[in-house]
Amino acid sequence: MLLDPAIGLDPQDMLETAEESRGDESYPDREAARAAKAESWAGVPAALVDAEVEAHLEERDGTWRWRYSRAALVAAWGEMAREAVVPPAGHPTLIMPATGADFVSEKWLEACRTELGEQLTVIPLDTGHMLYLERSAEVAGHLRRFLEG
Incomplete structure (x- = not known):
């Protein structure tokens, strides 16, 4: 399933996306982070966006960041570029x-x-x-x- x-995605596109993924992504507050997630998840019900915020957003060093491994994300873009x-x-x-x-x-x-x-x-x-x-x-x-x- x-x-x-x-x-099988375009390798050049995936390289560019991986490079963009390496940068710091932080937000001044929870509301800004939630708004960015809601925009990138257009069509996803608000309750599920809220659940994502609750489960994966954390405050570190005075800013809000999503809790995930940037290294794993960069590696994933590379895998998506394979045949x-x-x-x-x-x-x-x-x-x-x-x-x-x-x-x-x-x-x-x-x-x-x-x-x-x-x-x-x-x-x-x-x-x-x-x-x-x-x-x-x-x-x-x-x-x-x-x-x-």
């Missing part, structure tokens, strides 16, 4: 691309269709990349039906 998998691998034949696969994001290429989906045939299910969702947050119940329903198969 692949939810808008960010794989996209098609799931192996014989494995039922569900792919849910977010049509409001551009992480899943039609070329890769076609390669998946060729390799997997009837064992591939593709369910595009009209959401941004955070589809599991934007449409939690709908995504969960698709996952449940796929698993019950």
